[in-house]
Amino acid sequence: MENLKRRVFACKKKKLAGRNSWKDRLAGVGIVVVISFFFYRSVWSLPFLAPVYFLYRREAAKDYVQTYRRETAVQFKDAILAVSANQKAGYSVENSFKQSYEDMVLLYGRESIICRELYTMVSGMGNNMILETMMYDFGKRSGVTEIMEFAQVFAAAKRNGGNLTEVIERSAAIIEEKIETEKEIQILISAKRLEQKIMNVVPFGILLYISITSKGFFDVLYHNPMGIAIMTVCLAVYIWSVFLSRKIVNIEV
Numbered sequence: 001m002e003n004l005k006r007r008v009f010a011c012k013k014k015k016l017a018g019r020n021s022w023k024d025r026l027a028g029v030g031i032v033v034v035i036s037f038f039f040y041r042s043v044w045s046l047p048f049l050a051p052v053y054f055l056y057r058r059e060a061a062k063d064y065v066q067t068y069r070r071e072t073a074v075q076f077k078d079a080i081l082a083v084s085a086n087q088k089a090g091y092s093v094e095n096s097f098k099q100s101y102e103d104m105v106l107l108y109g110r111e112s113i114i115c116r117e118l119y120t121m122v123s124g125m126g127n128n129m130i131l132e133t134m135m136y137d138f139g140k141r142s143g144v145t146e147i148m149e150f151a152q153v154f155a156a157a158k159r160n161g162g163n164l165t166e167v168i169e170r171s172a173a174i175i176e177e178k179i180e181t182e183k184e185i186q187i188l189i190s191a192k193r194l195e196q197k198i199m200n201v202v203p204f205g206i207l208l209y210i211s212i213t214s215k216g217f218f219d220v221l222y223h224n225p226m227g228i229a230i231m232t233v234c235l236a237v238y239i240w241s242v243f244l245s246r247k248i249v250n251i252e253v
Contacts, residue, residue, distance in 0.1 A: 028056040041222045075114035080172040087165045
């Protein structure tokens with residue numbers, strides 16, 4: 001049963017990722033063509049640059065997963081805040097989650113990540129499945145630590161007879177604070193991210209400028225073993241620099 005859930009969740013993520021798959025593929029092909037032109041000036045280099053294409057697709061997939069997890073965490077935070085508000089209004093825990101589903105439908109739509117998962121939880125509770133187990137499974141499949149941590153705290157409070165209303169409210173406040181902190185960090189480094197993207201393009205701009213203003217200046221680096229070796233080393237240094245700059249500006253809370 002759990003393997004089936006994982007496959008269904010993976011299909012949902014794949015469907016969402018498909019929206020940008022063609023864009024990523026075209027961008028990857030474009031990058032390979034540009035590198036082939038500036039570093040080798042030969043179409044025969046294209047097959048050997050295939051690893052660059054797959055590296056770009058891997059990094060694009062990482063960016064998508066990171067964005068997906070942030071979006072899921074934000075939607076889950078809103079759902080938990082709705083659960084907390086519903087409990088204060090006098091609903092039981094189970095009915096709070098059911099009402100939270102209706103609230104999230106109005107906020108995000110039925111096809112959103114959180115609505116799909118809340119619908120699964122509500123349906124599962126109708127079949128006598130354990131809420132906290134389904135919630136933890138959701139967090140594990142999505143890779144969002146906030147959901148898994150909340151499920152563990154929720155399960156412990158429920159098992160030990162704690163004040164669930166207070167636990168949910170405090171947990172929601174902690175998740176909200178963490179998400180807001182991450183948003184602030186992303187805003188602060190957004191300028192640095194832009195600078196990083198610009199610096200990634202600058203070497204090609206320099207090569208293009210020199211090639212136009214001083215024709216034949218780089219001819220010695222093309223179509224000969226020594227030149228190919230030098231340009232390959234330069235390409236390796238450039239790729240390493242891109243990965244290093246991405247790592248520097250990629251800050252997670």
